[in-house]
Amino acid sequence: MRALIVEDEPTVATDLRLALDGAGFVVDVAQDGEDAWFKGGVEDYDVAVLDLGLPRLDGLSVLKRWRGAERMFPVLILSARSDWTEKVAGIEAGADDYLSKPFEMGELIARVRALVRRAAGRASSTITVGRLVLDTHRMSAMYAGRPIRLSQLEFRFLDYLAHQSKRAVSAGELAEHLYGAAEPGDSNAIEALVVRVRRKLGMEAIQTRRGFGYVLADDGP
């Protein structure tokens, strides 16, 4: 999952980056509104955390421009004041959630995860696809009833596939969401990753759709 943090205060931005990284996200940071508008316009994020008070272009304008350009990833707004008019303006501009500063990092992470789940149409922190059960809160996995030990990257890979329901995902798209880049070399890394995960789960767990990409087997428990 890719997250964009838009925050001009360096210490807050660093705390957010570390916390989201620890929660399994690939994170980009924009430090002003114009950079945020650019990144959100060209990159494919799964969620954004957007501060309202920003240099160059304020957060509300960034959000309106994203939505006007059909950039529909979920957005959590951060505001320095607990001002309800600002909250209403944010939600009218297309925000999905709102937190006022100072906030508890644990609450922010829980809300960001909830936004990603909601965007994928799921309400619980457990995702089941076929024989695979992922707990996105504990970052743990079970396959055919047995616990599977996964690296953080392997978990991110399965988590991303599980959020796409039955759509096959290309190696390029996976590289972009797992590494934050889509270089040709990254596609080879994805192939190696698929081999490792198949070794742990079983060959049948991840299917290859020739010409399209990878999809989780969904043949029931």
Ligand code: CA
């Ligand atoms: Ca600010």
